[in-house]
Amino acid sequence: MKRIQEVIVVEGRYDKNTLSQVVEAAVVTLEGFSIFHNKEKLAFLRRLAKERGLILLTDSDGAGFVIRNYLKGAIPREWVKHAYIPDVAGKERRKRTPGKEGKLGVEGMRPEVLLEALRRSGATFLDEAAEHPKRGGITxxxxxxxxxxxxxxxxxxxxxxxxxxxxxxxxxxxxxxxxxxxxxxxxxxxxxxxx
Known part of the structure; x- marks a missing residue:
């Protein structure tokens, strides 16, 4: 199991359960849209971001982007990395029907897809060499x-x-x-x- 330095932020407890089977990291849940009204949790996330860095890993549906965009405006960008999962049609096993947009969320992703999303975000894998590929410069x-x-x-x-x-x-x-x-x-x- 890969160890990650940053704190990973996900939408809910099922996302956390899935991620905890893939990586060894601190994972904080937002409980969906409740983050918009929870000043204490937002203050906690800012503190974690400053001390360890955050990786935002939300679903790729519209709701996930609303949450991601809110946090992008609430936490200094230099403390936040963004992990994106691909759009994959389907439904999670625990659900009777697919979500509104018919896409799998974080909880429905295969372990290798989650690891790749974290790797592409620039996550710091503690058990790997500190060599990171060159990125950026696109305008x-x-x-x-x-x-x-x-x-x-x-x-x-x-x-x-x-x-x-x-x-x-x-x-x-x-x-x-x-x-x-x-x-x-x-x-x-x-x-x-x-x-």
């Missing part, structure tokens, strides 16, 4: 140049790229830019787009 201008923003058909191109990279479809152009900078460097992404 909004690059998105325009590559046809991913601002032009005719850019929304379709963004959607296709998000699907290709196993990133959630709900990412805005700015959200996608942030995710791309967390996951790739400019040169490797440009090469990938040419393939």
């Amino acid at each position: 909004k201008g690059d998105l325009y140049e590559w046809g991913l923003a601002g032009g005719a058909g850019s929304a379709e191109k963004r959607k296709a790229l998000l699907k290709r990279l196993d990133l959630p479809e709900h990412l805005t152009a700015n959200g996608m830019l942030e995710a791309l900078n967390l996951l790739y460097d400019r040169e490797s992404l440009a090469r990938m787009l040419q393939e």
Whole structure:
């Protein structure tokens, strides 16, 4: 089992149970939208973020992005990493019917998918070498140049790229830019787009 330095923040207890079978890390649940009204928990998350760093791992549905965006505005960005799970159609075993958008959440992801999402976020794996790949340097201008923003058909191109990279479809152009900078460097992404 991989050990992670940062505190991982998930939406609910089933997400925590699933993650606890994959990694050894401190995992804090938000209990869904209750974080919007819980000032004590938000203060606690800020403290954890400052001391150890946070990794936000929410579902890839609209509700998960509402929660993620709220926390992005409430906690200094230099203390937060973002792990994204891919859009996978289905339902969790414990549920009778799929969620509103018909996607699996964190609790329904396979262990290797969760590990890859954490690795791509830049999680600090304590039992691995401290070597981290180079990331970042992608600008909004690059998105325009590559046809991913601002032009005719850019929304379709963004959607296709998000699907290709196993990133959630709900990412805005700015959200996608942030995710791309967390996951790739400019040169490797440009090469990938040419393939």
